[in-house]
Amino acid sequence: MDALQLRKQLSNYTAQLFDEGFLDEQFTQLQQLQDENNPNFVVEVVTLFFQDSERLLDELAKSLVQPEVDFKKVDAHVHQLKGSSSSIGAHRVQRSCISFRNCCNDRNVEGCLKSLQEVRHEYSLIKDKLETLFSLEQQLLGAPSE
Amino acid sequence: MECCFDPQWPADELLMKYQYISDFFIALAYFSIPLELIYFVKKSAVFPYRWVLVQFGAFIVLCGATHLINLWTFTTHTRTVAIVMTTAKVFTAAVSCATALMLVHIIPDLLSVKTRELFLKNKAAELDREMGLIRTQEETGRHVRMLTHEIRSTLDRHTILKTTLVELGRTLALEECALWMPTRTGLELQLSYSLRQQNPVGYTVPIHLPVINQVFGTSRAVKISPNSPVARLRPLAGKYMPGEVVAVRVPLLHLSNFRINDWPELSTKRYALMVLMLPSDSARQWHVHELELVEVVADQVAVALSHAAILEESMRARDLLMEQNVALDLARREAETAIRARNDFLAVMNHEMRTPMHAIIALSSLLQETELTPEQRLMVETIMKSSSLLATLINDVLDLSRLEDGSLQLDIGTLNLRSVFNEVMCLIKPVASVKKLNIVLNLAEDFPEYAVGDEKRLMQIILNVVGNGVKFSKEGSISITASVAKAELLRDTRTPEFFPVPGDNNFYLRVQVKDTGSGISPQDIPKLFTKFAQNQSPALKNSGGSGLGLAICKRFVNLMDGHIWIESEGLGKGCTATFIVKLGIPEKMGDTKFPLIGQSAAKRVQTSFPGLKVLLVDDNSVSRAVTKGLLLHLGCEVTTVSSREECLRVVSEDHRLVIMDMCVSGVDSYDIAVQVQDRFTKRYERPLIVALTGNTDKLTKENCMRVGMDGVIVKPVSIDKMRTVLSDLLEHRVLF
Numbered sequence: 070m071d072a073l074q075l076r077k078q079l080s081n082y083t084a085q086l087f088d089e090g091f092l093d094e095q096f097t098q099l100q101q102l103q104d105e106n107n108p109n110f111v112v113e114v115v116t117l118f119f120q121d122s123e124r125l126l127d128e129l130a131k132s133l134v135q136p137e138v139d140f141k142k143v144d145a146h147v148h149q150l151k152g153s154s155s156s157i158g159a160h161r162v163q164r165s166c167i168s169f170r171n172c173c174n175d176r177n178v179e180g181c182l183k184s185l186q187e188v189r190h191e192y193s194l195i196k197d198k199l200e201t202l203f204s205l206e207q208q209l210l211g212a213p214s215e
Numbered sequence: 216m217e218c219c220f221d222p223q224w225p226a227d228e229l230l231m232k233y234q235y236i237s238d239f240f241i242a243l244a245y246f247s248i249p250l251e252l253i254y255f256v257k258k259s260a261v262f263p264y265r266w267v268l269v270q271f272g273a274f275i276v277l278c279g280a281t282h283l284i285n286l287w288t289f290t291t292h293t294r295t296v297a298i299v300m301t302t303a304k305v306f307t308a309a310v311s312c313a314t315a316l317m318l319v320h321i322i323p324d325l326l327s328v329k330t331r332e333l334f335l336k337n338k339a340a341e342l343d344r345e346m347g348l349i350r351t352q353e354e355t356g357r358h359v360r361m362l363t364h365e366i367r368s369t370l371d372r373h374t375i376l377k378t379t380l381v382e383l384g385r386t387l388a389l390e391e392c393a394l395w396m397p398t399r400t401g402l403e404l405q406l407s408y409s410l411r412q413q414n415p416v417g418y419t420v421p422i423h424l425p426v427i428n429q430v431f432g433t434s435r436a437v438k439i440s441p442n443s444p445v446a447r448l449r450p451l452a453g454k455y456m457p458g459e460v461v462a463v464r465v466p467l468l469h470l471s472n473f474r475i476n477d478w479p480e481l482s483t484k485r486y487a488l489m490v491l492m493l494p495s496d497s498a499r500q501w502h503v504h505e506l507e508l509v510e511v512v513a514d515q516v517a518v519a520l521s522h523a524a525i526l527e528e529s530m531r532a533r534d535l536l537m538e539q540n541v542a543l544d545l546a547r548r549e550a551e552t553a554i555r556a557r558n559d560f561l562a563v564m565n566h567e568m569r570t571p572m573h574a575i576i577a578l579s580s581l582l583q584e585t586e587l588t589p590e591q592r593l594m595v596e597t598i599m600k601s602s603s604l605l606a607t608l609i610n611d612v613l614d615l616s617r618l619e620d621g622s623l624q625l626d627i628g629t630l631n632l633r634s635v636f637n638e639v640m641c642l643i644k645p646v647a648s649v650k651k652l653n654i655v656l657n658l659a660e661d662f663p664e665y666a667v668g669d670e671k672r673l674m675q676i677i678l679n680v681v682g683n684g685v686k687f688s689k690e691g692s693i694s695i696t697a698s699v700a701k702a703e704l705l706r707d708t709r710t711p712e713f714f715p716v717p718g719d720n721n722f723y724l725r726v727q728v729k730d731t732g733s734g735i736s737p738q739d740i741p742k743l744f745t746k747f748a749q750n751q752s753p754a755l756k757n758s759g760g761s762g763l764g765l766a767i768c769k770r771f772v773n774l775m776d777g778h779i780w781i782e783s784e785g786l787g788k789g790c791t792a793t794f795i796v797k798l799g800i801p802e803k804m805g806d807t808k809f810p811l812i813g814q815s816a817a818k819r820v821q822t823s824f825p826g827l828k829v830l831l832v833d834d835n836s837v838s839r840a841v842t843k844g845l846l847l848h849l850g851c852e853v854t855t856v857s858s859r860e861e862c863l864r865v866v867s868e869d870h871r872l873v874i875m876d877m878c879v880s881g882v883d884s885y886d887i888a889v890q891v892q893d894r895f896t897k898r899y900e901r902p903l904i905v906a907l908t909g910n911t912d913k914l915t916k917e918n919c920m921r922v923g924m925d926g927v928i929v930k931p932v933s934i935d936k937m938r939t940v941l942s943d944l945l946e947h948r949v950l951f
Contacts, residue, residue: 095841095931102844102934110844118837153837155909155931 075209082205091195095158115199118157122192125150129185133178143181144173150188162191231289238282245279267321274314277307348504355504358386363515372523376408379516383491384410387505390458390495394465395445395488397422404445404488420444426462431486436463436506436513445490458493459501463513465489468521489513557616565613572606615767625774629801630670632663632724636697639677647685652693654681659698666724667799672771677726679764680779680792684730691731691789700725700795720800723777727793734790735783743781744769772796823850824941828869830902831855832862832887833876842874842907845937859887866891870902872944874928885922892923903944907932 086092103110125146132143151166165188172180249272256268284300362382366375380392391411395404398419404427406418420427426443439446441457464486491509493499579599587595617623640656647654677695684693700723735743744765772779775796783790829851833839839855846853854870856862866873873891888904895901905926906919919927928940 094933098931098933099841099844102841102848104848107844107847114837114840114844117840121836149835152835152909156835156838156841 072209075205079202079205079209082202086198086202090160091198093158093160095155097158099157112203114157115203118153118159119196121153122150122162125153126185126189126192129188133181133185138176138178138181140173140176144170147173159191159195162188162195165191235286235289238285242279242283242286245275245282249275267317270310270314270317274307274310277303277310281307351502352504355508359508359511359515362386362512366512366515366519367522369519370523370526372520372527373408375516375519375523379489379512380408380410383509383512387491387493387508389491389493391490391492393445393490395420395490397467397485397487401485407487427488430462430488431464434464434510436461436501436509438501439490441492445488446492456496458495458497458499460490460492461501461506461509462488462490463509465513465520466517468517468524489516561613561616568609568613569606572602572609575602576606611764611767615770619770623774625669625672627667627669627799629665629667630673632666632697632798633658635670635674635677636695639674639681639695642678643681643685646682647693650685650689652685652688652691654685655692655694657694657696659696661699662697663699663722663800665801666722667801668775668796669771673775673796673798676768676771676779676794676796679768680726680728680794683764684728684732684790684792688730688732688789693728693730696727696729698725699723721797722800723795724798725793725795727791729789729791731789734786734788735781736786737783740781740783744779768794822938824945825850827851827941827945828871829853830862830866830870830873831876832857832859832873833907834858835876838876842876842932845932845934846874848934849938849941851941859890862887863890863894866894866902868895868901872941873902873904874907875904876907885918888919888922888924905940905944 083092087096099111099114129143129146129150132139132146147166147169151163151170154160154162154166165184169181169184169188172184252268252272256265281300281303284296284303287296288300362379365378365382369375369378376394380394383389384392389410391409393406393410394408396407397403398405402422403419404422405420424444426439427445430437430439439460439462441447441460443460445462446457446460465488467485467487489509493501576599579595579602582595583592583599614623636656636658640654644654681693681695769779772794775798777794777796779792779794781790781792827850829846831839831842831846831853833842833855834857836857839857843853843855854865856865862873862875875887888906891904892901903925904923905928906915906924907928907930908915909930916927926940926944928936932940
């Protein structure tokens with residue numbers, strides 16, 4: 070594929086992600102922060118997000134199977150996850166974190182477990198999409214231009 | 216005594232009997248008188264001369280005794296009786312002499328008591344009289360007060376006067392009371408009010424009668440004859456003995472009489488006349504207190520009338536004002552309509568006039584390009600010249616009217632100053648060389664290349680000023696000097712109304728054009744900048760132009776916060792035109808030479824913050840990375856820490872700003888803020904502390920303010936938002 074087509078594909082894909090609510094304005098801001106001083110800014114931040122999120126999700130899973138669930142700790146983790154997702158504009162992840170927090174406040178273990186599932190699901194979705202996005206970008210960089 | 220010489224004489228026993236009886240009665244009387252005296256004196260309370268009484272009593276008793284003893288001496292009596300008799304007589308003699316002497320002292324006293332008594336009686340009568348007088352005066356006073364109250368309780372002139380007359384008539388039991396007012400002409404007195412006649416009509420009396428002058432000449436009430444024309448109000452029947460008549464003047468005070476330093480008594484000119492008549496055939500006389508009453512009432516009436524007059528005036532003035540208000544309102548609306556009409560006209564004419572002009576100019580210049588005979592070419596050139604003149608005129612007039620309106624706005628943009636001046640030179644050099652004038656342009660070494668301002672208008676100003684120099688010079692040279700005005704030189708004592716305020720983002724451009732032309736006489740200089748006023752010197756009469764040029768220049772210069780002035784030493788000595796205008800300093804944008812769109816004088820947001828050391832505290836790695844990227848993008852130097860301890864360890868006075876993400880889990884971020892602040896003793900050393908939070912509620916903001924933070928930023932943060940925030944913080948040191 071040539072650069073033009075790749076570019077078109079990339080922009081379509083990005084637009085689709087925005088339309089479907091996977092990404093929001095914050096992601097645009099991130100993209101704007103990427104300049105010649107910081108050429109891989111977005112990738113770096115997203116990678117950080119992935120690492121952080123996976124850690125948090127594991128922690129959450131561990132905390133929720135305890136006989137005495139420490140809701141405070143759970144809440145703290147979810148809060149962190151919410152923060153991270155909102156920082157990069159992962160909109161759907163952020164939303165699911167909000168409902169997770171509500172369950173936490175209600176001290177509803179069942180609800181929490183369900184929310185955790187949801188968050189996990191959303192996370193894997195966004196991870197997938199972003200990875201696709203980045204590979205498209207890589208292709209674009211490597212592609213021959215006219 | 217005869218009895219002692221002839222005791223045996225038996226003659227006149229009758230005589231002796233009578234003497235006997237008389238002596239007896241005398242003795243009786245003499246004894247009873249003191250008794251009576253004592254009795255009555257004891258009865259009375261006051262009798263000052265008791266001692267006298269005793270003496271007198273003794274005298275009387277002794278006299279009585281003598282006469283009593285005498286009784287025994289009629290017949291033969293023994294020697295004892297004689298001795299007793301003699302003793303009694305001696306005593307009597309002594310006492311009577313003493314008493315006689317005493318009476319010399321006493322009787323005058325007694326007499327004077329009498330006179331004193333008379334005196335006191337007189338005094339008492341006098342006091343009674345005075346009492347009577349005071350009582351009447353008080354009565355009068357009461358009447359006056361009552362009258363005054365009645366008079367002053369109304370502000371209506373007619374009521375005042377009518378009431379006065381009625382009350383006076385009642386108080387003084389008058390037969391007739393009348394008021395004569397001066398007519399408008401002031402030459403006659405007209406009977407205006409009368410007690411008995413309801414509608415007095417037609418009586419007038421010339422004002423300069425001697426009796427009237429007499430009354431007007433004094434402020435007292437004056438008795439006048441009942442036959443004088445002012446007093447003849449009732450038809451006189453034969454047998455009436457008319458009562459006494461009194462007249463008093465009533466000053467008619469005007470509003471203008473009441474000046475603070477000028478009391479009205481001397482400045483009134485108009486009086487009314489009040490005439491009062493006692494009932495005829497009553498033999499009553501005008502008493503002093505009644506006259507006084509009348510005078511006081513006259514004064515009060517004057518005051519009440521003046522109040523009424525003031526009220527009338529103020530009502531009139533108010534009505535007048537209202538009328539004027541209405542008229543002004545109308546005028547304003549008309550003016551507004553006129554202005555609107557004019558603006559509409561201008562708007563239309565602007566377009567309508569220019570379009571044909573452009574057409575003419577364009578087509579004539581095209582025509583010039585074609586093949587033309589010399590005459591044709593001449594004609595076309597004339598057309599071109601005339602039409603450009605006309606176009607300029609139209610533009611000038613339209614510009615000027617917009618300038619006057621204040622509706623003209625400058626087109627601010629970045630301009631290249633050097634090229635502006637070069638263009639001016641290019642335009643003016645041909646004209647100057649035709650007139651054989653030399654033009655020199657001097658630009659200072661620190662002359663900025665770029666500036667921010669209205670390029671077109673600036674050129675217009677320079678062209679106009681230089682053009683004037685060229686126009687009015689027949690020979691010699693024109694020198695143009697342009698430089699950046701220094702602050703000290705800006706404050707020129709010659710132009711005290713011009714207050715240049717140099718700032719960081721602007722500078723003042725100073726341009727001076729000197730010519731060696733005909734100069735201007737000093738009295739003409741102020742007129743230079745007025746519209747349509749031309750220098751009337753005959754040599755320049757036909758040099759064309761509308762006289763608007765300098766006026767427009769001045770207005771443009773004023774719009775640019777500047778000042779323009781012309782100096783000349785006199786006719787034939789050339790003149791110097793100088794103007795100073797404010798231009799903006801264009802900002803640098805990296806190393807691009809491409810000029811930016813200039814910015815208005817309003818708040819300027821810094822676009823990058825090179826070297827700003829920021830300490831970022833955030834325990835969420837992702838958001839930390841994002842915020843760091845944001846700050847780096849804006850040119851800051853960012854240090855990141857992820858925990859409280861690290862923050863406290865790392866923070867130093869190098870950091871100008873500490874951005875704290877409020878989600879630092881489990882720890883009260885407010886605490887950190889306080890601890891950071893405690894670190895720095897001096898306020899200016901410590902960095903600004905700003906909270907970054909997703910909470911939009913007031914509580915968070917209040918808490919932040921409470922712990923002494925300098926600002927709160929609400930997530931999500933965009934680049935522009937961060938830029939504005941940093942700009943504000945650095946400018947004001949606080950964001951709240």
